[in-house]
Structures are given as structure tokens and as C-alpha cells.
Amino acid sequence: MTDDDLRFELGEWAIWMGGYNPNIGFPSRVPIISGGGGSPTFEELLEHSDAVKMKAIDASVDSLAPAQKAAIHRRYGICGVWRFPRDNYQQMLDAAHDALHITMRRKGY
Numbered sequence: 001m002t003d004d005d006l007r008f009e010l011g012e013w014a015i016w017m018g019g020y021n022p023n024i025g026f027p028s029r030v031p032i033i034s035g036g037g038g039s040p041t042f043e044e045l046l047e048h049s050d051a052v053k054m055k056a057i058d059a060s061v062d063s064l065a066p067a068q069k070a071a072i073h074r075r076y077g078i079c080g081v082w083r084f085p086r087d088n089y090q091q092m093l094d095a096a097h098d099a100l101h102i103t104m105r106r107k108g109y
Helices: 001-018 044-062 066-075 089-106
Strands: none
Touching: 001 044, 001 066, 044 066, 044 089, 066 089
């Protein structure tokens, strides 16, 4: 995964984080009544694949050191209230990207 690929995936992750809505409660449809029990469509398979990837990226970001995680959150618009009193934002962002390269490679992305 190149730097550009990682940044693109993190941008997609940020969009996903903005719309992430965990399944809470009961489903809106009963599976037996909703359909013929057929296989999922191609779009459903893609959505599931994307969700798995986004959850892997989220877990990787969560495993970063706190300052690196804050830098990623600030850069990708997850949360903009982080302050870097040592003026080391760019250093922390670069270190976070380097750590994510390693983590995502281990996860097969």
C-alpha cells in the first residue's frame, strides 16, 4: 500500500466514521418474510467487504499511540479539537501514517 493509497483509505474511513450507525435493537424486517432467502447481491457483498475494511482501519487507528491517534483524527476531520502544544502535529501525523502502513500490511491490506 502506497502513501497515496493509505491516505485515500483513511479519507474513506473518515466518511464511513461520519455515517457509522451500529446495529442496535431489532432488525427492521424479519428475515423469513423479507425475501426468498436468496444469495446476497453484488452490491451487498461490496458493502460488507467495505465495512470489514473500515472496521480494520478503525481498529488500527485505535491501536495507535494517543498523540498519533489525535493527529489522524485531526487530519481526517474526525475531531478537530486536539491541540499540539509541542508543535509536533506533522511529526505525529507522519509517525501515525508509518505505523498504519505496518499495521495494515499485517492485516492484509
